[in-house]
Amino acid sequence: MRRAERALIQRIQPVRWLLAATVGVGLAECAATVAQAAVFAHVVNGVFLGGAAKADVAPWMMALLAILTVRAGASAGRQRWAGTFARRAKVALRDRVVRHLLALGPAYTRREQAGELAMTVTTGLDELETYLAKYLPQAVLAVGIPLAILGFIAIQDRVSALVLAITGPLLVFFMILIGLSAERITRRQWDALCRMSAHFLDVLRGIVTLKVFGRSGRQGRVIAEMGDQHRKATMAALRVAFLSALVLELFAMLSTAFVAVDLGIRLASGRIPFEMAFTVLLLTPEFFQPIRLLGAQYHAGLSGLNAAGRIFEILDTPIPGLADTADGASAGAGTAPGVAPGIQAERGAGMGAGTTPATATSGAGIRLEVRKVFFRYPDSQKPALSGLSLTVRAGEIVAIVGPSGSGKSTLLHLLLGFLRPESGDILVNGQPLSRLSVACWRQQVAYVPQHPHLFPGTVLDNLRLADPGMDPERVRQAVAAVHAEAFIQRLPDGELTFLGEDVPLSGGQIQRLAVARALAADRPLLLMDEPTAQLDLETEHALQQALDALWGGRTAIVIAHRLSTAMRADRILVMDEGRVVQEGTHDALMGADGLYRRLFSAYRGEVS
Numbered sequence: 157m158r159r160a161e162r163a164l165i166q167r168i169q170p171v172r173w174l175l176a177a178t179v180g181v182g183l184a185e186c187a188a189t190v191a192q193a194a195v196f197a198h199v200v201n202g203v204f205l206g207g208a209a210k211a212d213v214a215p216w217m218m219a220l221l222a223i224l225t226v227r228a229g230a231s232a233g234r235q236r237w238a239g240t241f242a243r244r245a246k247v248a249l250r251d252r253v254v255r256h257l258l259a260l261g262p263a264y265t266r267r268e269q270a271g272e273l274a275m276t277v278t279t280g281l282d283e284l285e286t287y288l289a290k291y292l293p294q295a296v297l298a299v300g301i302p303l304a305i306l307g308f309i310a311i312q313d314r315v316s317a318l319v320l321a322i323t324g325p326l327l328v329f330f331m332i333l334i335g336l337s338a339e340r341i342t343r344r345q346w347d348a349l350c351r352m353s354a355h356f357l358d359v360l361r362g363i364v365t366l367k368v369f370g371r372s373g374r375q376g377r378v379i380a381e382m383g384d385q386h387r388k389a390t391m392a393a394l395r396v397a398f399l400s401a402l403v404l405e406l407f408a409m410l411s412t413a414f415v416a417v418d419l420g421i422r423l424a425s426g427r428i429p430f431e432m433a434f435t436v437l438l439l440t441p442e443f444f445q446p447i448r449l450l451g452a453q454y455h456a457g458l459s460g461l462n463a464a465g466r467i468f469e470i471l472d473t474p475i476p477g478l479a480d481t482a483d484g485a486s487a488g489a490g491t492a493p494g495v496a497p498g499i500q501a502e503r504g505a506g507m508g509a510g511t512t513p514a515t516a517t518s519g520a521g522i523r524l525e526v527r528k529v530f531f532r533y534p535d536s537q538k539p540a541l542s543g544l545s546l547t548v549r550a551g552e553i554v555a556i557v558g559p560s561g562s563g564k565s566t567l568l569h570l571l572l573g574f575l576r577p578e579s580g581d582i583l584v585n586g587q588p589l590s591r592l593s594v595a596c597w598r599q600q601v602a603y604v605p606q607h608p609h610l611f612p613g614t615v616l617d618n619l620r621l622a623d624p625g626m627d628p629e630r631v632r633q634a635v636a637a638v639h640a641e642a643f644i645q646r647l648p649d650g651e652l653t654f655l656g657e658d659v660p661l662s663g664g665q666i667q668r669l670a671v672a673r674a675l676a677a678d679r680p681l682l683l684m685d686e687p688t689a690q691l692d693l694e695t696e697h698a699l700q701q702a703l704d705a706l707w708g709g710r711t712a713i714v715i716a717h718r719l720s721t722a723m724r725a726d727r728i729l730v731m732d733e734g735r736v737v738q739e740g741t742h743d744a745l746m747g748a749d750g751l752y753r754r755l756f757s758a759y760r761g762e763v764s
């Protein structure tokens with residue numbers, strides 16, 4: 157059994173009973189097959205050789221009818237159970253892998269190719285369903301049924317049993333030989349498909365850049381080449397599938413013929429009774445049938461098994477941030493609008509060992525303390541944060557400035573729980589962040605990323621993302637604060653306009669909606685990665701005023717690429733090389749000869 161297969165069986169533990177039931181029904185079907193052969197041979201023997209009367213064979217015919225009914229019922233039941241088993245296992249695995257991907261968060265998904273992940277979770281799992289429904293139960297039955305039939309034949313006729321005991325394993329040996337090369341080829345086929353999907357998605361995302369630089373034609377050719385590689389791999393897989401079917405059929409046929417000839421010779425010389433010979437002859441094809449079927453299903457399920465390998469790779473990836481199992485389940489639900497929250501760390505809601513229930517905040521707001529935090533990205537030599545320490549008081553608006561790569565976004569990702577410090581502590585109102593339920597913690601935070609994302613849904617759905625039942629007045633205030641009413645009204649259906657793949661909004665309008673969404677969420681901590689980067693000066697000014705008015709008493713950390721944003725903060729922290737190198741108000745920092753003044757001078761030089 158392969159590694160992916162072993163892992164698969166372990167991970168589908170809750171639905172393993174359905175697999176056992178499928179196999180059980182399959183074995184019952186086998187018993188009916190044996191009984192059918194024996195009864196049929198008895199009837200033929202009685203009618204044609206024994207001269208039995210109608211009345212003598214009538215009970216046997218009834219028995220035969222009953223056996224046929226049982227066999228047909230068992231066959232239908234086996235397929236039904238197998239389908240149910242595969243569907244439930246697939247749904248459970250998809251649920252787990254999607255949850256795990258969400259828990260892995262941006263630190264993982266940004267590293268991987270989105271197209272490949274999407275392929276694995278959609279097509280890959282569908283292929284796995286085929287493997288689970290058709291191949292896996294058949295793999296067990298291909299051992300159980302031939303052994304059971306062999307045992308029965310051995311009781312009847314040792315010579316035929318010996319022939320089957322030699323040819324059966326030979327058939328399996330051929331199957332394994334062909335299977336090994338099929339596995340290699342199918343893996344190549346699956347990899348080619350994933351590469352093509354991932355590349356296609358990348359090209360679609362970067363279509364504007366590719367067109368501007370005149371490279372879209374070249375990328376079209378690359379996709380065509382990838383398509384051709386996939387076609388070649390598919391043809392090779394099909395060739396192996398046909399070859400293996402041919403070899404298995406031929407070998408099973410020859411073995412059956414061999415048994416038949418031997419039975420015929422012995423029958424002619426009177427060394428075996430007719431009834432026994434006929435029973436063995438009827439059962440011989442049934443002996444090979446499960447192995448032949450296994451060979452036929454093998455190719456159908458291999459792609460699914462390849463996808464399973466990738467799925468387990470994802471499931472085995474440790475979560476880089478705080479453990480989170482309640483992302484969708486609890487986040488957003490249950491936070492009553494406007495209620496000043498206290499963070500109740502919940503046992504079992506994604507908390508690590510040693511977590512304790514803790515009230516981390518009170519209505520007084522959120523105080524944050526970052527103590528000597530070190531963090532290094534995997535595969536990176538240089539730490540992104542090296543001994544970062546800072547404090548943000550409850551209700552304070554702090555701006556973080558610093559050169560590109562100084563660790564500002566990394567800090568926000570640590571505060572959001574997407575990453576975990578290598579060493580050092582992050583305290584929320586004195587409680588270590590690592591000991592709080594991450595789902596509860598995220599209910600306290602509103603976040604505006606550097607490149608906000610609008611989800612498929614109406615404008616209103618996007619504004620009420622934190623709580624679909626949000627008070628309409630709160631949404632209206634948030635929209636007014638970012639001066640977004642006018643452009644929303646101009647949309648075809650106003651706030652009910654559906655935003656699909658092709659969002660009919662400018663970068664600045666998307667940013668305004670993202671800020672409004674954060675304001676409407678009404679959470680005690682606001683994290684923003686330069687919210688005004690794409691706003692015109694008038695809207696930026698209005699937004700700053702709105703923030704002052706609406707955000708009174710809330711804690712906010714704002715990464716400021718524009719120094720005009722920094723100037724309005726209560727305090728400015730200047731980061732460089734993963735730590736805070738200066739802090740103070742704008743005037744105090746301008747008075748000192750340091751990085752802030754240099755950044756400010758460069759900024760003034762840029763804008764003048």
Ligand SMILES: Nc1ncnc2c1ncn2[C@@H]1O[C@H](COP(=O)(O)OP(=O)(O)OP(=O)(O)O)[C@@H](O)[C@H]1O
Nearest residue numbers: 263533536540558559560561562563564565566567
């Ligand atoms: N996913 C990642 N994997 C490896 N290294 C990373 C990753 N993300 C960021 N880094 C590195 O960590 C350091 C800090 O990056 P970070 O994005 O936090 O900087 P920043 O101050 O936000 O930059 P910017 O202002 O350009 O957005 C940089 O050296 C960056 O190259």
